[in-house]
Amino acid sequence: MADVLFNVFALLTVIAAAGVVLNRNAVNASMCLLLSLVGVAGLFVALDAYLLAFLLLLVYAGAIVALFLFIVMLLDAKGDVPAPIHKIPLLARIMAFALVTVGLISFFTRGRIVSPDLATTPALGSSLKLYAYQLFTIYLLPVQILGFLLLIAMLGVIVLSKKFEGMDDIK
Helix, strand or coil, X not given: CHHHHHXXXXXXXXXXXXXXXXXXXXXXXXXXXXXXXXXXXHHHHHCCCHHHHHXXXXXXXXXHHHHHHHHXXXXXXXXXXXXXXXXXXXXXXXXXXXXXXXXXXXXXXXXXXXXXXXXXXXXXXXXXXXXXXHHHCCCHHHHHHHHHHHHHXXXXXXXXXXXXXXXXXXX
């Protein structure tokens, strides 16, 4: 039963994430993001990480998606047709291709992660104090990077949905 639930939530997450990327309407993309976050929360529940599932739904689904929706609705984004890909600067294309290539090479060349001895390792979700300790010591940099990426995404939504006057003359 656990395998079936994992597969259902994983499929829901992947389909909704594809909907975020492929939707031209920003409101529909935000709703797909909300659905994707619900799928990830379901995966956390399947892994018995109830605190993480609750925090994900509360913080990301409740606050971040609502913030994106309000920004998009306040700035009146219509979901215009995106610019053709040939207008993307060459340097940005090269950097994106290089980052994807480095990520794929590191993914395939690294060995498997050795699983720790579960008998001696305390469960992460068993104690909130242990979870908070690891969050603010071991995982502090990834949390900070994620917060910075969310800030960049929010600023990107504002810039992309704002209509600049005089931009028609540049094209």
